[in-house]
Amino acid sequence: MAWGEFKAWSQGMLSQPLYQHLLDDATEKPARDQERKKTVKPHEMPWEMSRQGLLKHLINEEMNTRMDTVDVYMQIIPPGSRSGKHRHLAEECLYVLEGEGYDLHQDCDVEITDEYFWKPQEEVQKFEWEAGDIIYIPPNTIHQHFNANPDKPVRLISAINRIYKHCGLNDLEQIEDAPEYDPSVELNAEVIARYLKK
Incomplete structure (x- = not known):
């Protein structure tokens, strides 16, 4: 045999149709997608009392929508x-x-490198915003949103790409909980209304 590594690569008894699975998945995906939601009604969007705050999930990987790449929530x-x-x-x-x-x-x-390290820089930057503005959060930036109005709520729409997660880089760390966070509270429209009156 011309290849010196023949004894190495020719070892093994395991056989699996893995490429065929890719072909099958590509063929079957359109039919599966027909069963997934193209529109999501407000009553189908789950509330969450999260450590990040009061959220209403608009699109999430666990919601069986046609969206494969982005998660979106409204934060109150x-x-x-x-x-x-x-x-x-x-x-x-x-x-x-x-x-x-x-x-x-x-x-x-x-x-x-072989390991993953991150270290906060000394400088903390402040960015002011109002209704109609876009807020950009760069990769790996520690961040927090503040409502500057003592009488009115803030509503933000957050969009984040799932690609990092699917590449094995779902690096998410909660550093401080929102003041409202209480894992015993189950959010719904009535409960949210009470928080907005505070």
């Missing part, structure tokens, strides 16, 4: 309150639907 920040503080490797984009406030961002130095 009560008057004078703030979100949790967290950091994730994926970049994020938020649209300010209602209200006014500011973000605090702290960039991190990152090193990805």
Whole structure:
């Protein structure tokens, strides 16, 4: 045999139709997608009392929608309150639907070699925003949203790509919980209304 490594690569008794599975999946996906939602009604969008704050999930991987790449939620920040503080490797984009406030961002130095390291930089930047603005969160930035109005709520729409997660880089760390976070509370429209009156 011309190849010196023949004894190495020719070993093994395991046989599996893995490429055929890819072909089958590609063939069957259109039919499966027909069963997935193309429209999501408000009553189908779950509320969550999360460590990041009061959320209404618009599109999420667990909601069986046709969206394969992006998760989107609406965050409600009560008057004078703030979100949790967290950091994730994926970049994020938020649209300010209602209200006014500011973000605090702290960039991190990152090193990805055989191990993954991140270290917060000293500088914390403040970015003010109001309804109609877009907030961009760079990759691996510690960030937190603040409602600057003591009388009115803030509503933000957050969109984040799932690609990092599917590449094995679902690096998400909660650093501080939102003040409203209480795991014993189950959110619904009535409960949210009470938070907005505070």
